[in-house]
Amino acid sequence: MSLKIRLSRGGAKKRPFYKIVLADSRSPRDGKFIEKLGTYNPMLPHDHEQRLVLKEERIKHWLSVGAQPTDRVAKFFATAGYIAARVQPEQSKKPQPKAKAQERLKEQQKAAEAAAAEAPAGE
Known part of the structure; x- marks a missing residue:
């Protein structure tokens, strides 16, 4: 079973x-998941404390077990200091x-x- 740490969309239109x-x-994007590791609200200002909420302990555990974050989630984790920043591939x-x-x-x-x-x- 391949584990992914990814975003699941909610909210209104x-x-x-x-x-x-x-x-x-x-599993589908908004479907069944194993554990909720945090929230992201892009409607809030960048400096708002509730814009990105992460459960640090659980994230570190799942990363150590081998779960792979998606690109967007990897950026969040890199800014939080959980993983090293990924190098962006050169544009075509x-x-x-x-x-x-x-x-x-x-x-x-x-x-x-x-x-x-x-x-x-x-x-």
Whole structure:
């Protein structure tokens, strides 16, 4: 059985409230869980004490047993100091322009720099 520490959504429409739960990885997001480990209320200000409530002792126990936190929960645990921060993978280069377009942009930048350098000298 693979254990996950993840968020389970509650609250009304457009008013989210999350429970941080330990669940079997095969169970549905808002379905059956083993233990509630905390709460997260994104509607509260960042400095509010009730925005993120964690049960430190139980979290440390389940992490030592081998439960894997999801990405968002891992960020919460990293800020709380329970685990080391995960390194974000490098973003893909897909949205960048192709090679010829990048060359044209570099040429335009060089031309703009040359024009800017000549303008003050001509005054």
